[in-house]
Amino acid sequence: MHAKYVDIAGRAYDLTPLSSEERKLLSRLKRLANRVESAEYRNRSLQEIATFYEGRGLSRREIVKKPLHKIAQDFGARKQVERGEARAPDYRDQLEELIRTRFPTRRAFCEATGLSEDMLSHVLSRRKHLSVDRLSEALGRIGYSLRISPLSKAS
């Protein structure tokens, strides 16, 4: 396993802090993802991860933030894409997540970024795209930037 894992959306996770037990669990889950269908992988991986971390005193909210959990979910996500059950996320999915997690409403996001609500609605509904310049400017107003990241195969 490499020292860095890049998920399907280009998010990188440093593997060096993982314990040997975590690495073993991750390898096991990767094999499982290749062997079983999506629902079974989802159910069994959550069960194994819960058992592993709850046994070490972590809460569920803490567990979902762990890199191991995120990487394990990425194993499943890649299989979903391969099997045509879901699509890889793009910048519009990231925008949606940003709005949902950092702003009380879409309107608040629009006021902060200078984007019109009408334009945002079209973009999130996949009817229109934002230009790179317009998106960069809007994100810059709220302390974010565009980034080019490498695509990676599950490593």
Added chain:
Amino acid sequence: MRKKDVRVECWFLIPVRRDDQLSDGELHSTDAWIWLDNEQFARFEGGTLAPGIYAGFYRDPDTGKRVDDSSRKFIVALPQHRVRELRVLLQDACSVFQQKCIYLSVGGKVEFVALR
């Protein structure tokens, strides 16, 4: 069994595609499914994703047209007083999955949870 130990079986259907009136009718992103898994996992003690796809149809109240869809089925057993939390989660899910409403069965009684 003590009354407080009794749980209600709840299940809900998430269509595999975004609503084509609200959105583009495309498959959901993997991030959307991950969001739902994390919310269920963190909020509730257990839960199961049923294997396979559930095909069905309904009449869209806005257009009057028949709509065929395919969904994934999630099952969770909850104490009665926590069913409201599931409804709140599904209201958010309407937004994340771009659905007008989500089919929810609570102890055999069906309701449709709509966008807030």
